[in-house]
Amino acid sequence: MALAMRLSRGGRKARPFYRIVVADKRMPRDGRYIERLGTYNPLLNDNDENRVQLIEDRIKYWLDQGAQPSERVAIFLGKAGIIDMPEQPNRPNKSAPSEKTLQMKADKEEKRKAAEEAAKEAEEAAKAAAEAAAAAPAEEEAPAEAAEAPAEEKTEEAPAEEAAAEESKEEEKPAE
DSSP states (O other): EEEEEEEEEEEEEEEEEEEEEEEEEETTHHHHHOEEEEETTTSOOOTTTEEEEHHHHHHHHHHTTTTOOOOHHHHHHHTSSHHHOOOOOOGGGGGGGOOOHHHHHHHHHHHHHHHHHHHHHHHHHHHHHHHHHHHHHHHHHHHHHHHHHHHHHHHHHHHHHHHHHHHHHHHHHHOO
């Protein structure tokens, strides 16, 4: 029979309490166990002496019988000095974002860059339109001096053209 020293969960929802037990590996986590070897209360502070309570003589007995401690129980036993402190593996991939999350971030970044480029293009187009509008009245004034009657009509149209250019600028700007 393969023996395991592991945690068996008790307590209510969101208030965990664990028993440190020795059990047959084939039994469910919270199911039948052979003997209770201690308790673990994760809700207590790290430096509280009641956080992990162990029955050392029974733990040594079951280790002699071939019981294998789980990773968490081995850390408890190592801190208590019952066994050598186990090597704790580094698991950097556990906290890494999933592929889907990475893809969503990349898509969001592309959309942000596209919006910035569109805003720059709209700003450049607005500047070009403003420069063209500023240059157009100067060109219209030169022929206006030659004939006074048509000049009055053209000067009335120039403010209307400038107002139309300003409206088109507002329409070209993207909403932020």
